Amino acid sequence: MSSFDVVIIGSGPGGYVSAIRCAQLGFKTAIIEKYPTLGGTCLNVGCIPSKALLASSHHYEELQHFADHGIEVSGKVKVNLTKMIERKQAVVDQTSGGVKFLMDKNKITVFEGVGSFEDATHIKITNGKKSEVIEAKNTIIATGSKPSTLPFITIDKERIITSTEALKLSEVPKHLVIIGGGVIGIELGQVYLRLGAQVSVVEFMDRIIPGMDGALSKELTKVLKKQGMKFYTSHKVKEVTRKGKNVTVKADDAKGNELVLEGDYCLVAVGRRPYTDGLNVEKAGVKLTERGQVEVNNHLQTSVSNIYAIGDVVKGAMLAHKAEEEGVMVAEYLAGQKPHIDYNLIPGVVYTWPEVAAVGKTEEQLKADGVAYKVGNFPYRALGRARASSDLDGFVKILADAKTDEVLGIHMIGARCADLIAEAVTAMEFRASAEDISRMSHAHPTFAEAVKEAALAATDNRPLHI
Numbered sequence: 001m002s003s004f005d006v007v008i009i010g011s012g013p014g015g016y017v018s019a020i021r022c023a024q025l026g027f028k029t030a031i032i033e034k035y036p037t038l039g040g041t042c043l044n045v046g047c048i049p050s051k052a053l054l055a056s057s058h059h060y061e062e063l064q065h066f067a068d069h070g071i072e073v074s075g076k077v078k079v080n081l082t083k084m085i086e087r088k089q090a091v092v093d094q095t096s097g098g099v100k101f102l103m104d105k106n107k108i109t110v111f112e113g114v115g116s117f118e119d120a121t122h123i124k125i126t127n128g129k130k131s132e133v134i135e136a137k138n139t140i141i142a143t144g145s146k147p148s149t150l151p152f153i154t155i156d157k158e159r160i161i162t163s164t165e166a167l168k169l170s171e172v173p174k175h176l177v178i179i180g181g182g183v184i185g186i187e188l189g190q191v192y193l194r195l196g197a198q199v200s201v202v203e204f205m206d207r208i209i210p211g212m213d214g215a216l217s218k219e220l221t222k223v224l225k226k227q228g229m230k231f232y233t234s235h236k237v238k239e240v241t242r243k244g245k246n247v248t249v250k251a252d253d254a255k256g257n258e259l260v261l262e263g264d265y266c267l268v269a270v271g272r273r274p275y276t277d278g279l280n281v282e283k284a285g286v287k288l289t290e291r292g293q294v295e296v297n298n299h300l301q302t303s304v305s306n307i308y309a310i311g312d313v314v315k316g317a318m319l320a321h322k323a324e325e326e327g328v329m330v331a332e333y334l335a336g337q338k339p340h341i342d343y344n345l346i347p348g349v350v351y352t353w354p355e356v357a358a359v360g361k362t363e364e365q366l367k368a369d370g371v372a373y374k375v376g377n378f379p380y381r382a383l384g385r386a387r388a389s390s391d392l393d394g395f396v397k398i399l400a401d402a403k404t405d406e407v408l409g410i411h412m413i414g415a416r417c418a419d420l421i422a423e424a425v426t427a428m429e430f431r432a433s434a435e436d437i438s439r440m441s442h443a444h445p446t447f448a449e450a451v452k453e454a455a456l457a458a459t460d461n462r463p464l465h466i
């Protein structure tokens with residue numbers, strides 16, 4: 001029987017990054033993945049394919065504005081969705097191949113098959129009719145998540161679909177009805193909106209991207225409405241039915257008024273559930289929470305001392321970079337180090353255009369916590385860089401402590417915010433004040449100048465360019 005210092009179950013961004021860090025620290029490491037391709041949800045049906053389609057559809061949309069720049073395109077421009085999906089798949093395959101390369105480079109043993117516990121130190125790997133048992137001094141559960149649905153909805157994977165199917169449609173929907181105005185629904189909605197679909201979003205809460213600062217939600221709604229997306233917030237979906245190629249979604253608003261939407265596709269994007277099916281956690285004595293997550297302590301250790309869990313399968317934001325940080329943290333903890341993650345400083349991003357990004361506390365959270373704060377805002381339209389590329393929508397908003405000026409949250413919407421947020425995270429990691437940021441030189445002309453200007457507005461109400 002082969003034996004390992006660390007066995008990781010699941011090869012998503014949590015699992016494969018953890019495997020690399022374990023190997024770097026000198027542990028004999030193995031990773032088990034049930035699918036033939038490595039990389040988990042993120043690489044295969046999540047972050048990477050969705051960003052590939054967002055990039056392709058963004059090119060198509062930008063082309064509609066070429067004439068404004070004095071570029072005349074003659075002949076009809078049309079979308080070849082099959083080619084677009086093929087390109088997306090090529091990006092996915094290449095990225096997944098990169099993970100296999102990293103496993104080999106770091107001498108990590110890769111097992112293909114379903115991993116399930118025999119007991120706390122033995123894991124059975126089943127691949128078709130073949131199975132073998134390996135010994136693990138330590139195990140890291142990194143089995144991720146799957147799309148969830150509502151109890152009365154049957155996902156048929158053809159017309160009533162999840163994000164997984166939405167990443168490989170063979171036609172542009174005429175009318176795509178999306179249930180759920182969270183990040184995944186909105187990103188995929190914008191892909192098909194750009195490609196010519198009518199897109200309607202039905203959301204239970206009173207706003208889209210409800211976890212983010214209210215100002216971001218308001219601005220994104222405004223911009224997407226301008227682009228043609230329709231929103232039905234504060235609506236509770238009660239029925240989804242399919243007849244042939246048609247799908248009907250029924251929902252009630254807060255007053256009980258019925259909304260009926262007829263579409264040809266319905267994307268159910270109501271969140272994801274932690275995935276532990278087939279893992280036989282009970283055989284190892286690992287406890288789950290009421291929500292089906294693997295229960296862990298601050299060291300990401302489960303109820304069994306040599307078994308850890310990371311990523312989407314445990315509490316916290318379901319984000320690839322959060323899973324990665326946790327994977328590194330467990331590896332270093334096993335090596336006797338004292339790693340730490342500040343969960344308040346895990347950024348959140350929506351890859352629509354304009355992009356939305358945030359880190360730290362929202363204004364709503366500060367109000368609820370009774371914290372006295374100052375706000376500094378700076379609009380994109382006042383930036384020379386934004387005017388040069390006609391990316392006028394958006395703003396940067398900085399929340400700072402009213403007394404100490406320490407930055408408590410940075411919220412932004414606009415071109416390239418997904419990259420700009422790194423400055424905000426760095427500043428907050430070093431516990432910068434708004435004045436600290438305002439006194440740092442920011443290259444001109446850049447979108448990053450909005451961060452400096454918002455910091456000037458927050459610290460002393462003295463932005464320079466408005």
Ligand SMILES: Cc1cc2nc3c(=O)[nH]c(=O)nc-3n(C[C@H](O)[C@H](O)[C@H](O)COP(=O)(O)OP(=O)(O)OC[C@H]3O[C@@H](n4cnc5c(N)ncnc54)[C@H](O)[C@@H]3O)c2cc1C
Nearest residue numbers: 010012014034040041042046047115144311312318319320
């Ligand atoms: C459409 C979409 C877009 C997204 N976009 C982003 C984004 O832009 N940025 C971001 O940060 N996050 C994004 N996410 C979320 C991100 O994909 C997840 O947070 C991330 O993949 C979680 O990583 P993980 O390692 O915990 O699990 P996963 O990536 O889910 O990987 C778990 C792996 O474990 C395997 N597995 C499960 N059980 C077993 C078993 N018993 N034996 C062997 N293998 C098993 C699974 O097959 C899977 O490969 C997106 C998600 C979706 C669906």
